[in-house]
Amino acid sequence: MNSSLIFPPFVFMIAGALILPFLPVRIRSSAFLLWPALTLLMIFITPEGEIINYSLAGYTLILSSFDPLSRVFGAIFALIAFIGGVYSLNLKDTGQQIAALLYAGGAIGVTFAGDFFTLFIFWELMAVSSAWLIWAGGTEESGKAGMRYILVHLFGGGLLLAGILIHISAAGDTSLLPFTQGSSTASWLILAGVAINAAIPPLHAWLADAYPRGSVTGSVFLSAFTTKCAVYVLVRLYPGWDILIYAGVIMTFYGLIYAIIANDIREILSYHIISQVGYMVTGVGIGTALALNGAVALAFSNIIYKTLLFMGAGVVLYTTGKSRMAELGGFYRHQKVAALLYLVGAFAISGFPLLNGFISKSMIVSAAGYAQYNLIMLLLILASVGTFLSIALKLPYFTWFGEERGIKPEAAPKVMLAAMTMLAFLCALFGVMPDLLYRYLPYDSSYDPFTMAHVIESLYVTIFTFTAFWVVRGKMIPGLNISIDTDWFYRKPAGFMRLIFVDYVNAFFDRMEELSISAVSALYEMSRNPLRYFVNDGSDSKEYSLGRYRLQMQSIISLILITFIIIAAVGIASM
Amino acid sequence: MKRIYWIIIGIVTVITIVLDVTVAVHPAYGYRFTAIPGFYIVLSFAGCIGLIFFAKGLGKLFIQQKEDYYDEQ
Numbered sequence: 146m147n148s149s150l151i152f153p154p155f156v157f158m159i160a161g162a163l164i165l166p167f168l169p170v171r172i173r174s175s176a177f178l179l180w181p182a183l184t185l186l187m188i189f190i191t192p193e194g195e196i197i198n199y200s201l202a203g204y205t206l207i208l209s210s211f212d213p214l215s216r217v218f219g220a221i222f223a224l225i226a227f228i229g230g231v232y233s234l235n236l237k238d239t240g241q242q243i244a245a246l247l248y249a250g251g252a253i254g255v256t257f258a259g260d261f262f263t264l265f266i267f268w269e270l271m272a273v274s275s276a277w278l279i280w281a282g283g284t285e286e287s288g289k290a291g292m293r294y295i296l297v298h299l300f301g302g303g304l305l306l307a308g309i310l311i312h313i314s315a316a317g318d319t320s321l322l323p324f325t326q327g328s329s330t331a332s333w334l335i336l337a338g339v340a341i342n343a344a345i346p347p348l349h350a351w352l353a354d355a356y357p358r359g360s361v362t363g364s365v366f367l368s369a370f371t372t373k374c375a376v377y378v379l380v381r382l383y384p385g386w387d388i389l390i391y392a393g394v395i396m397t398f399y400g401l402i403y404a405i406i407a408n409d410i411r412e413i414l415s416y417h418i419i420s421q422v423g424y425m426v427t428g429v430g431i432g433t434a435l436a437l438n439g440a441v442a443l444a445f446s447n448i449i450y451k452t453l454l455f456m457g458a459g460v461v462l463y464t465t466g467k468s469r470m471a472e473l474g475g476f477y478r479h480q481k482v483a484a485l486l487y488l489v490g491a492f493a494i495s496g497f498p499l500l501n502g503f504i505s506k507s508m509i510v511s512a513a514g515y516a517q518y519n520l521i522m523l524l525l526i527l528a529s530v531g532t533f534l535s536i537a538l539k540l541p542y543f544t545w546f547g548e549e550r551g552i553k554p555e556a557a558p559k560v561m562l563a564a565m566t567m568l569a570f571l572c573a574l575f576g577v578m579p580d581l582l583y584r585y586l587p588y589d590s591s592y593d594p595f596t597m598a599h600v601i602e603s604l605y606v607t608i609f610t611f612t613a614f615w616v617v618r619g620k621m622i623p624g625l626n627i628s629i630d631t632d633w634f635y636r637k638p639a640g641f642m643r644l645i646f647v648d649y650v651n652a653f654f655d656r657m658e659e660l661s662i663s664a665v666s667a668l669y670e671m672s673r674n675p676l677r678y679f680v681n682d683g684s685d686s687k688e689y690s691l692g693r694y695r696l697q698m699q700s701i702i703s704l705i706l707i708t709f710i711i712i713a714a715v716g717i718a719s720m
Numbered sequence: 721m722k723r724i725y726w727i728i729i730g731i732v733t734v735i736t737i738v739l740d741v742t743v744a745v746h747p748a749y750g751y752r753f754t755a756i757p758g759f760y761i762v763l764s765f766a767g768c769i770g771l772i773f774f775a776k777g778l779g780k781l782f783i784q785q786k787e788d789y790y791d792e793q
Contacts, residue, residue, distance in 0.1 A: 534768050534772070602754070613769050615721070617769055
């Protein structure tokens with residue numbers, strides 16, 4: 146193939162973001178689709194092993210390196226940007242469209258980056274462009290949440306950059322090779338920076354804080370890119386790090402517990418992202434070929450159905466103006482198509498046979514079993530019970546079914562349903578023909594999801610979780626509550642911190658200013674006539690008289706003379 | 721929920737149990753706890769109820785607060 150035809154895939158997204166504002170408003174949202182499509186095409190036609198370099202200030206930046214791992218992630222990012230574009234076809238907000246293109250471009254840039262500097266540049270591009278999608282939510286809440294979001298991510302970027310600089314000065318190498326477990330400060334710093342984006346507790350609170358407050362279309366993009374991009378980096382740099390196994394299992398349950406009690410539908414889905422990414426992180430930690438392939442396959446599949454779920458929640462918010470389950474319920478009859486498409490995604494995420502969760506999540510569970518992590522395996526199976534409960538039972542039950550509240554939703558936009566249909570189709574396609582995905586997986590392992598034991602397991606989980614839910618569903622009626630999380634540590638003390646770092650500091654400087662001004666005026670008074678302080682003759686006359694200072698001058702001159710005499714005497718005596 | 725749905729669920733359950741006992745070969749790894757009869761039934765049913773009560777309990781304990789929790793400064 147003629148290599149002059151090959152561009153780094155992110156180029157199309159960035160170019161799209163630059164060109165879009167110059168196109169007529171009418172065609173902007175359709176033109177949006179062109180760029181992810183071109184990106185996807187470029188990823189498919191570029192042969193494996195192709196590397197695109199760029200020299201900058203003595204460093205060779207590897208802008209794109211087409212290896213199997215990058216291609217799987219790059220392909221799904223481009224695909225989801227396309228389908229997200231279909232979902233937003235009715236959107237008339239160029240700012241959001243540009244932000245979404247830059248965000249997708251950043252994610253694709255990270256996945257194909259061949260060195261640390263390139264990775265870092267795109268990492269930061271993602272942080273900034275995605276914050277825009279949260280601000281686009283347009284409420285006061287989303288403004289504040291977006292600000293917290295960008296601060297957390299800039300902090301994470303700082304950790305990442307610090308780690309990268311230490312690593313490069315120590316190793317003298319910018320290439321992205323796996324770190325030896327616990328090897329260096331640099332690797333821990335980079336891990337901390339990546340862990341923020343992967344939403345590993347306690348560094349996760351930004352996700353559930355910000356994602357439910359983005360715009361309807363923005364949250365769809367948000368749910369796909371940041372966390373899965375971090376999973377990609379973990380697979381690339383941290384395979385087989387034991388700590389990730391435990392971090393991952395904690396994540397699966399942490400996200401679940403909040404998903405079970407949350408009230409806002411997009412908050413449930415956001416917390417559940419943490420739970421799902423927990424599976425992937427566990428897979429990376431186990432580090433066998435099957436586990437790593439499982440992490441990649443789950444990231445791929447998760448992007449498809451999680452985006453579908455966010456689209457379903459977006460339709461509810463768009464058509465009713467409500468997203469809290471305490472205010473929803475009973476309008477399934479008016480929104481059958483969206484609800485059914487949502488349920489396809491919900492069953493997919495629960496690992497129901499013939500959908501794509503069944504063929505991906507189980508890879509990690511099996512890998513845990515084969516690697517003799519029995520307790521981990523048991524916990525992961527239990528977590529899938531919680532997934533079915535929170536995503537496929539609680540959320541749809543209290544949103545579309547349940548108590549009738551007389552909600553009359555508007556008709557859902559056709560483009561939104563079209564995008565959901567595409568994703569539901571992909572859920573089924575990969576669920577029925579897993580080889581379409583398996584053949585692109587980067588590591589060498591074999592796995593057959595369609596065993597009788599596996600099918601039976603998933604039927605048991607589905608049936609008996611449903612039965613249990615039905616028995617105690619009265620316990621799950623959502624109330625008008627919010628859940629506090631580790632963002633408490635930077636949100637609740639905000640007033641206190643403002644008092645200490647702003648109000649007290651201001652008061653201190655105000656007082657200092659007063660003091661210095663009064664000191665200056667006092668000095669000024671003093672220096673007008675310093676002699677006044679030595680000559681206290683009772684009069685404050687400014688008139689000069691010959692005899693006025695005579696007595697004082699005499700005493701001073703006598704004092705000086707006496708001093709000279711003493712010095713002279715001492716000098717002569719010591720000769 | 722309509723009676724017909726429960727009947728369908730019942731039939732699927734019976735088929736699943738029959739297949740589990742007769743055909744299914746459980747993977748040969750781990751402690752083989754997956755081969756214990758009724759393992760998934762107990763795990764799903766008790767696990768589901770356990771998760772709900774655990775999460776709700778934590779929510780009551782400290783996680784869930786009034787919606788204006790962060791506004792009252």
